Amino acid sequence: MDLTPSAEQEALITATADWCADNMPLEQARQRPIALWQELEAMGWTAMTAPDMGLDHATEAVVFAELGRHLAPVGLVPSAVAARWSPHAGKAALALLDGSLEGGMLRVFDPHGAVQALGLAGHLAATTELPRDLDGGPSLDPTASLARLDPAPPFEAIADPRAALHLQLLAAAFALGCADAARDMAAAYAKVREQFERPIGWFQAIKHICADMAVRCAVARSQLYYAACALDAGADDAAFHIASAKLLADQAALENGRANIQVHGGIGMTDEAYPHLCLKRAHLLTFIAPARRDILLGDAA
Amino acid sequence: MDIAFSPEEQHFRAECRDWLHVNVPSEPRPLHAADAIDFDKAWQRRLFDAGWAGINWPREYGGRGLSIVQQVIWLEEYARARAPWIGANFVGINHGGPTLILNGSEAQKALHLPRILSGEAIWCQGFSEPGAGSDLAGIRTRARIEGDELVVNGTKIWTSFAHVADWQELVVRTEEGSHRHAGLSWVICDMHTPGAEVRPIRKMSGQIEFAQVFYDDVRIPLENVVGGLGQGWKVAMSTLSFERGTGFIADQVKQAQELEDLLARARQTGAIKDDRIAGDLAQMRAEVAALRAMTYRNISEVVRTGQPGPEASVIRLFTAELGQRLERMALLLAGEGILDFRYGEDSLVAEYLRGFAATIAGGSSQIQRDIIGERLLGLPKSR
Numbered sequence: 277m278d279l280t281p282s283a284e285q286e287a288l289i290t291a292t293a294d295w296c297a298d299n300m301p302l303e304q305a306r307q308r309p310i311a312l313w314q315e316l317e318a319m320g321w322t323a324m325t326a327p328d329m330g331l332d333h334a335t336e337a338v339v340f341a342e343l344g345r346h347l348a349p350v351g352l353v354p355s356a357v358a359a360r361w362s363p364h365a366g367k368a369a370l371a372l373l374d375g376s377l378e379g380g381m382l383r384v385f386d387p388h389g390a391v392q393a394l395g396l397a398g399h400l401a402a403t404t405e406l407p408r409d410l411d412g413g414p415s416l417d418p419t420a421s422l423a424r425l426d427p428a429p430p431f432e433a434i435a436d437p438r439a440a441l442h443l444q445l446l447a448a449a450f451a452l453g454c455a456d457a458a459r460d461m462a463a464a465y466a467k468v469r470e471q472f473e474r475p476i477g478w479f480q481a482i483k484h485i486c487a488d489m490a491v492r493c494a495v496a497r498s499q500l501y502y503a504a505c506a507l508d509a510g511a512d513d514a515a516f517h518i519a520s521a522k523l524l525a526d527q528a529a530l531e532n533g534r535a536n537i538q539v540h541g542g543i544g545m546t547d548e549a550y551p552h553l554c555l556k557r558a559h560l561l562t563f564i565a566p567a568r569r570d571i572l573l574g575d576a577a
Numbered sequence: 578m579d580i581a582f583s584p585e586e587q588h589f590r591a592e593c594r595d596w597l598h599v600n601v602p603s604e605p606r607p608l609h610a611a612d613a614i615d616f617d618k619a620w621q622r623r624l625f626d627a628g629w630a631g632i633n634w635p636r637e638y639g640g641r642g643l644s645i646v647q648q649v650i651w652l653e654e655y656a657r658a659r660a661p662w663i664g665a666n667f668v669g670i671n672h673g674g675p676t677l678i679l680n681g682s683e684a685q686k687a688l689h690l691p692r693i694l695s696g697e698a699i700w701c702q703g704f705s706e707p708g709a710g711s712d713l714a715g716i717r718t719r720a721r722i723e724g725d726e727l728v729v730n731g732t733k734i735w736t737s738f739a740h741v742a743d744w745q746e747l748v749v750r751t752e753e754g755s756h757r758h759a760g761l762s763w764v765i766c767d768m769h770t771p772g773a774e775v776r777p778i779r780k781m782s783g784q785i786e787f788a789q790v791f792y793d794d795v796r797i798p799l800e801n802v803v804g805g806l807g808q809g810w811k812v813a814m815s816t817l818s819f820e821r822g823t824g825f826i827a828d829q830v831k832q833a834q835e836l837e838d839l840l841a842r843a844r845q846t847g848a849i850k851d852d853r854i855a856g857d858l859a860q861m862r863a864e865v866a867a868l869r870a871m872t873y874r875n876i877s878e879v880v881r882t883g884q885p886g887p888e889a890s891v892i893r894l895f896t897a898e899l900g901q902r903l904e905r906m907a908l909l910l911a912g913e914g915i916l917d918f919r920y921g922e923d924s925l926v927a928e929y930l931r932g933f934a935a936t937i938a939g940g941s942s943q944i945q946r947d948i949i950g951e952r953l954l955g956l957p958k959s960r
């Protein structure tokens with residue numbers, strides 16, 4: 277039993293963080309250069325667990341948490357799942373199929389250059405080929421472009437239930453990263469912003485908000501690690517652990533997203549400052565393979 | 578990263594399980610102080626005779642000297658077997674004994690350690706005072722030196738098991754006019770010394786488990802000072818390094834069991850159909866799992882580096898608050914029946930009422946949040 281990243285995993289985390297800081301700065305989060313996707317592919321992040329690279333889910337999860345912390349393109353999540361399980365090759369956009377069940381219309385995120393879309397249909401992951409040159413417009417999350425397909429194209433289910441677990445796990449990793457980002461922004465600001473002649477982080481009312489952000493991240497990160505290992509080990513309770521990881525990471529991302537804005541005060545609710553990017557990303561992530569209550573309660577069929 | 582235990586560890590788990598299966602008493606711990614103390618002592622003796630006392634104490638002092646992972650396994654199996662709460666032996670085994678191991682003289686160790694391990698001697702902890710709680714450095718109980726004795730005057734409060742204890746780890750101010758952390762000494766006090774008066778205090782749950790202790794010219798031999806005069810703060814803090822993140826494992830396994838019991842109950846009564854109750858139970862199941870994962874992470878950190886990670890205070894805070902939410906859920910599911918509660922009962926109501934201690938005793942949740950904000954996030958110190 278060892279739930280700390282190995283030396284190799286630590287090195288990967290550091291390398292990922294360094295690369296992201298240099299090549300994927302937050303300043304560009306809402307207008308990523310078109311060429312970025314090729315660079316992300318070249319770094320191997322779209323296919324870490326695909327047969328060629330064959331890394332385990334634990335390694336992939338720690339790297340995705342890091343990518344998520346830099347608000348990396350959301351298309352990485354479905355693409356990494358597709359690379360392992362989809363019959364089609366190439367970038368996968370994120371499909372939210374729940375909406376299409378209601379109104380017939382399908383929402384697809386990060387569609388630029390995607391050849392397919394991947395999402396959750398019921399209990400299984402499913403893919404569809406996308407029309408060429410599909411491009412997106414604005415969405416709630418300024419870092420994710422949105423295209424609508426009406427009517428929704430037919431989807432092809434991926435029979436192996438692990439594909440759906442994989443999707444949920446990586447979405448949880450992204451949500452954890454998003455929660456980490458909000459925590460770090462809030463703590464950094466609380467150290468430099470002064471009122472009443474001292475940094476606001478001196479005041480317990482602010483300090484304890486930040487402490488709770490750190491608690492949520494620690495809890496969600498721990499469960500993410502356990503869940504990833506459970507998936508790697510093919511454990512019977514992997515679905516429960518991954519659902520738990522998703523639930524806690526989603527909550528951490530949302531709550532930290534809100535808290536971060538409160539810690540920033542007025543500037544926190546402007547379009548120009550970054551806090552709203554975390555909050556809005558958190559809302560988007562909650563729609564990717566949300567944790568099912570029957571699985572959490574251990575009474576799924 | 579992986580979550581599997583090695584074959585040797587699994588073998589050890591089986592060994593723990595087998596012994597506990599045969600030896601865990603079937604009767605519950607009695608409610609009343611005098612019976613409870615006999616029960617605690619008898620159980621400690623049984624652990625001792627079988628070599629299971631002091632699992633984290635070095636072998637040279639009669640302990641089991643388990644590795645950190647073996648401690649985790651033992652504590653998990655201990656809770657799973659619903660073995661008794663350590664009760665009155667808590668301070669001796671987890672605090673007083675380890676402090677002596679790290680700081681005591683050979684004579685102090687020889688006299689006290691075997692008696693603590695076997696359950697023969699009960700210890701209590703005299704740190705908190707009416708004016709020094711969260712701010713422990715505000716200790717005012719003082720001791721002057723007369724010949725080869727300390728003469729103690731003052732008072733300690735919230736001292737758990739003071740009314741049944743034989744010995745006390747007592748922190749007093751031995752340098753007149755000293756301030757804060759300086760000038761304190763950690764002393765072994767014989768609770769039967771003339772001038773030491775114990776006034777038990779009843780908790781809102783009905784139990785009498787702690788007391789206020791008054792010292793009126795209590796004479797303690799100077800040789801009972803541990804770690805040197807004026808070193809009290811350092812000695813008191815040293816124990817923290819003895820316990821490496823295993824302190825809450827038994828609580829966590831117990832919480833997991835309680836949650837499964839609550840879930841079964843909610844299903845049986847149909848309360849699970851209430852969306853809010855189902856949601857809360859689902860939430861707590863995820864949190865119980867995450868708490869175990871967080872503890873495993875912390876333990877892995879100890880194995881790797883010899884030190885618990887900085888997130889130990891997160892574990893402590895989260896365990897305490899999750900435990901209280903579980904107790905509230907138990908109450909909610911019990912319904913109107915809780916109104917029949919009276920003192921002298923060991924029901925879930927008593928557990929709920931006693932459970933308030935989790936976020937107060939030994940560093941309140943507010944203090945934990947300060948520590949997390951300052952040590953984990955580097956925010957400026959407020960105190």
Ligand SMILES: Cc1cc2nc3c(=O)[nH]c(=O)nc-3n(C[C@H](O)[C@H](O)[C@H](O)COP(=O)(O)OP(=O)(O)OC[C@H]3O[C@@H](n4cnc5c(N)ncnc54)[C@H](O)[C@@H]3O)c2cc1C
Nearest residue numbers: 702703704705710711735736737934937938939940941943
């Ligand atoms: C069941 C139980 C058993 C105990 N057993 C023992 C024992 O065996 N031996 C022993 O020595 N002690 C014991 N204690 C005492 C315990 O350690 C103290 O109660 C604890 O340290 C808090 O101190 P206090 O009660 O004086 O509360 P205070 O320190 O007065 O705190 C009151 C409130 O103020 C808050 N507060 C205090 N300072 C700050 C701050 N800087 N910032 C924000 N909030 C603050 C606290 O969080 C709390 O909510 C026990 C307590 C309990 C409840």
